[in-house]
Amino acid sequence: MPLTDAEASLVAQAARLAREQITPNAARWERERRIGHEALAAAAALGLTRLQVPAAAGGLDLSFSCKAQVAEALAAGDFGFTMSWINTHNVAAKLARDAAPALAARYLPDLIAGRRLGCTALTEPGAGSDFAAIGTRATRLDGGWRIDGAKAWITNAAEADVIVLYAQTEPGSGGRGIAGFLVDGRRAGFVRESAFALGGQHTIGTGGFRLEGYVAGDDELLHPPGQAFRAALGSINGARTYIAAMCCGMVGEALRVVQQYGRQRQAFGQPLAGHQGWRWRLAEAASELAACRLMVAQAAALIDAGRNAERETQLAAAQAKLLATRMADRQLPALAQAMGAEGLREQHPFARHLAGARVAGFVDGSTEMLLERICAALPV
Ligand SMILES: Cc1cc2nc3c(=O)[nH]c(=O)nc-3n(C[C@H](O)[C@H](O)[C@H](O)COP(=O)(O)OP(=O)(O)OC[C@H]3O[C@@H](n4cnc5c(N)ncnc54)[C@H](O)[C@@H]3O)c2cc1C
Structure with a gap:
């Protein structure tokens, strides 16, 4: 579903948050083994913790497609940060939707402000x-x-x-x-x-x-x-779709870093990008990424069209997650290889994102459970 101007602006602000506050700090948070509170507070200030909270409960009431694109933008910085944010967001949205108003009112302000975390x-x-x-x-x-x-x-x-x-x-x-x-x-x-x-x-x-x-x-x-x-399974198509989007975010960022490096690193008298064998690797990653983004967009559009309960949506969400996690599992090491030893430095996202891709293979339906779901949802 095409985003509104307000949604596109929020996605751009999320991408900026990732660039300026998540990417530069994620390796330190990992070393300190902690949640990235500073950036969570900034995400809350942008309204990301109330993105899909209904307007009547003080939310922005934006589309699922917008949420998926925000998830992709934030995961370019750090998968774990994005998991932490989206789980707090999801609890806020659920309380606003499903809890008695008095119960929701007890917790929503703190969740939305990022003062308390949800799970x-x-x-x-x-x-x-x-x-x-x-x-x-x-x-x-x-x-x-x-x-x-x-x-x-x-x-x-x-x-x-x-x-x-x-x-x-x-x-x-x-x-x-x-x-x-x-x-x-x-x-x-x-x-x-x-x-x-x-x-x-x-x-x-x-x-x-x-x-x-x-x-x-x-x-x-x-x-x-x-x-x-x-009710628990009612949100699974959305979760699978945003995890797929997050895998796209990680691969997209790895690709960006490799492209930039390949233009300036010299080998055998020319930039790495001048070597056909080297740059084909980028073409492979970019092509798989484009396909996975389309799958995410298709699943998100079905959810936004109110067709969450339909078999077509279950299939689209499960297939998007299956292929996007596999893409991340395969392409992140391939892109790291294209960096040479430089890719091992902590400042680069490869090892961190690869750990994120491993987690993506389990949360909201492991790869094997997705294969079962896909079998069950195949058209007869
Ligand atoms: C970082 C992280 C965050 C998480 N966050 C949450 C959270 O917020 N909330 C929450 O409730 N859970 C969360 N989970 C748990 C996640 O949902 C589970 O890991 C997932 O459901 C798989 O369960 P399991 O790890 O116990 O694997 P198991 O169920 O023990 O399965 C082990 C392996 O066997 C495979 N397997 C199992 N059954 C079959 C079968 N019938 N056929 C073929 N293969 C099979 C599985 O796919 C897996 O590969 C999180 C997990 C991780 C790693």
Whole structure:
């Protein structure tokens, strides 16, 4: 869907944020193993934390196509930063859409201002791809629910305390018994674990937490049993599409850096770009990138057209993520190779972006789950 002037301007501002505040700092955030708060505050000031929040709740109410393009622009700077931003944004948008107005009003101002981070917790130590198998238990109390269990591998979990959490109300019932709650990480019964020590991408703030006798009020039930499984999967096409866009952002930035370097680095009496064998590598990357961008645009247009629930959209989103993650996995090392040893320097994005591409292969549906989804959605 073509962007409005206001949307195009926001995408340009996001690209500037990436250039001026994310790219120059991402390697340091990674070294310090932390979320990029400074740039998150700047993103909030631009309105990015309320991009798809309805206008009635103080949001910008912009299109999904705009969100995908902003995600691409920010991920050019850092995949992990973009994950952190988009997960807070998503919690704000969900509360504005699905929570009772009083509950939304309690958290929205802080989320939108970037003062509190949000996260969405499905995955557990014992259940990842098989979401219906989660063991976190919600037990009915008078006026609310008691929640016990553990979540793991959650974006922003190192710090987030506005949490959309899925729990099982009826063990053995699979997806049918799953309910969705708003959990406040500042309340008794919420126990945060240390952020995970990983091989990279610490700007995502990945970690886990436990619920030990945590009590959620009835007003904090976002999706009752029977509706939560579908609600959680209702946002999956969008998530797959923006992860694909983020892969395009990383490859686009790597390509830009290599092009620039190839014009000035001399070898055998001419710039690297003068060697046919060297520049063909760039042509390969640029062509795959162009195809993946079209796939992202197609999936985003279907979502904007209100066709999220249709098989065509499931297929378009799953295929966009499948091919964009594969492109990033393949092209980022190829582009790094074109830089020679120079590409290993921390100031360049190759190793960081490659770690981002590895994460992209798991979040919001692993490559294998996408292949299953694509099989199921193929036209008969
Ligand atoms: C950095 C990071 C951030 C994350 N953020 C979040 C978040 O914010 N919220 C959240 O809820 N989760 C989050 N996740 C978790 C992510 O959604 C899971 O990693 C994903 O669902 C896969 O689950 P798993 O890693 O437990 O793999 P498993 O389910 O254990 O699978 C292991 C491998 O087997 C494959 N596999 C599994 N079942 C099958 C099958 N039937 N057929 C063929 N292959 C199969 C998988 O594709 C995978 O390759 C995050 C993960 C990472 C790495």
